[in-house]
Amino acid sequence: xxxxxxxxxxxxxxxxxxxxxxxxxxxxxxxxxxxxxxxxxxxxxxxxxxxxxxxxxxxxxxxxxxxxxxxxxxxxxxxxxxxxxxxxxxxxxxxxxxxxxxxxxxxxxxxxxxxxxxxxxxxxxxxxxxxxxxxxxxxxxxxxxxxxxxxxxxxxxxxxxxxxxxxxxxxxxxxxxxxxxxxxxxxxxxxxxxxxxxxxxxxxxxxxxxxxxxxxxxxxxxxxxxxxxxxxxxxxxxxxxxxxxxxxxxxxxxxxxxxxxxxxxxxxxxxxxxxxxxxxxxxxxxxxxxxxxxxxxxx
Amino acid sequence: xxxxxxxxxxxxxxxxxxxxxxxxxxxxxxxxxxxxxxxxxxxxxxxxxxxxxxxxxxxxxxxxxxxxxxxxxxxxxxxxxxxxxxxxxxxxxxxxxxxxxxxxxxxxxxxxxxxxxxxxxxxxxxxxxxxxxxxxxxxx
Numbered sequence: 001x002x003x004x005x006x007x008x009x010x011x012x013x014x015x016x017x018x019x020x021x022x023x024x025x026x027x028x029x030x031x032x033x034x035x036x037x038x039x040x041x042x043x044x045x046x047x048x049x050x051x052x053x054x055x056x057x058x059x060x061x062x063x064x065x066x067x068x069x070x071x072x073x074x075x076x077x078x079x080x081x082x083x084x085x086x087x088x089x090x091x092x093x094x095x096x097x098x099x100x101x102x103x104x105x106x107x108x109x110x111x112x113x114x115x116x117x118x119x120x121x122x123x124x125x126x127x128x129x130x131x132x133x134x135x136x137x138x139x140x141x142x143x144x145x146x147x148x149x150x151x152x153x154x155x156x157x158x159x160x161x162x163x164x165x166x167x168x169x170x171x172x173x174x175x176x177x178x179x180x181x182x183x184x185x186x187x188x189x190x191x192x193x194x195x196x197x198x199x200x201x202x203x204x205x206x207x208x209x210x211x212x213x214x215x216x217x218x219x220x221x222x223x224x225x226x227x228x229x230x231x232x233x234x235x236x237x238x239x240x241x242x243x244x245x246x247x248x249x250x251x252x253x254x255x256x257x258x259x260x261x262x263x264x265x266x267x268x269x270x271x272x273x274x275x276x277x278x279x280x281x282x283x284x285x286x287x288x289x290x291x292x293x294x295x296x297x298x299x
Numbered sequence: 300x301x302x303x304x305x306x307x308x309x310x311x312x313x314x315x316x317x318x319x320x321x322x323x324x325x326x327x328x329x330x331x332x333x334x335x336x337x338x339x340x341x342x343x344x345x346x347x348x349x350x351x352x353x354x355x356x357x358x359x360x361x362x363x364x365x366x367x368x369x370x371x372x373x374x375x376x377x378x379x380x381x382x383x384x385x386x387x388x389x390x391x392x393x394x395x396x397x398x399x400x401x402x403x404x405x406x407x408x409x410x411x412x413x414x415x416x417x418x419x420x421x422x423x424x425x426x427x428x429x430x431x432x433x434x435x436x437x438x439x
Contacts, residue, residue, distance in 0.1 A: 011309075025322070025323060036335055043339075043342060044338070044342070051346075054349065055420060058424060080425050081426075085424045085425075085427060088396075088427050091396070092396065092420065093420065095396070096389075096396075096420075097418060097431065
């Protein structure tokens, strides 16, 4: 009797252990499946983000790099069709690209959902509130603005303009030209006591190898009316143009008017601190609807 | 009585072992492990074509040339994978998109089950032309 009882008890215990094993195995399998599904969802979100980001970046033709206390804007100017592209691209993504399990949003700098077609062409450096912007998406003109209160935040600006459809047609680059390259009118130079001043370094290069570097590099930007203006003569086969470079006056620090010249510009702002961040044109958010998985980053 | 009790327990034990094996086996068989690789294969394939500018080239190609180019890429997929790659190009005007081109290339026949769908978007910015490439892959 005792022997049978022990066998029975042992058998029941073994059964319980086996059932617990099965239960544990099933739970683990379900957990693994769920993890794999989440990994796949995360991959889908990341691939979608990268796919859209590439198109947006190609449209903006603008690369922003922050390093220490400097921020650089590598920018192709002017552009063609961005406004129409942005409007249609946002619609196309909503109508044809999104799936029931994938949601795509374009976010404004404050994180709210926005229509890509209404995107303002302004990039802001915060908290100094320095604005790098164009009047419109044609990108024929480029401005840098900063309030008087924050004017000391920018210690220096380096601007390099690489011209791809014209050549520099002023002296000394072209000795036979009628104008000098450096002819600021008005010409507001700074002194050591100038309260609002900007060290500005300009380099212009053309596709023929012509190269010009500005001699004067300190400007008074605290006056009123027009800033210091230099119209740099350039020429291509169809005619003569000029690139207007205006330094000052606050709140406008820089105004580059390209007219018909096609350029790649590199604008580097040196700040008095590395404690700043950039409000990019837009942030892109892709979300796997059925999972708690998304990616939000500047586009 | 005692004998019958032990026989019953033995039978119960045997049935339990069978049940355990059955549960483990059915889990193993029902989890389509290979399917996990399909999204990986498809995403890698489509991302490669997107990043190296292959899709963008379609804007300047005839349908015939584009199909030949995409077919040559489909041939590079693993041999046990079948695929259908559809490309639709639409022109945007106002809030309306008009489909201007549409074609697809295939390799093998899709299984109809355990298929993976992957999309990529590409655009010709100046012309407001928008392309959508949709890949469906399955094991052959």
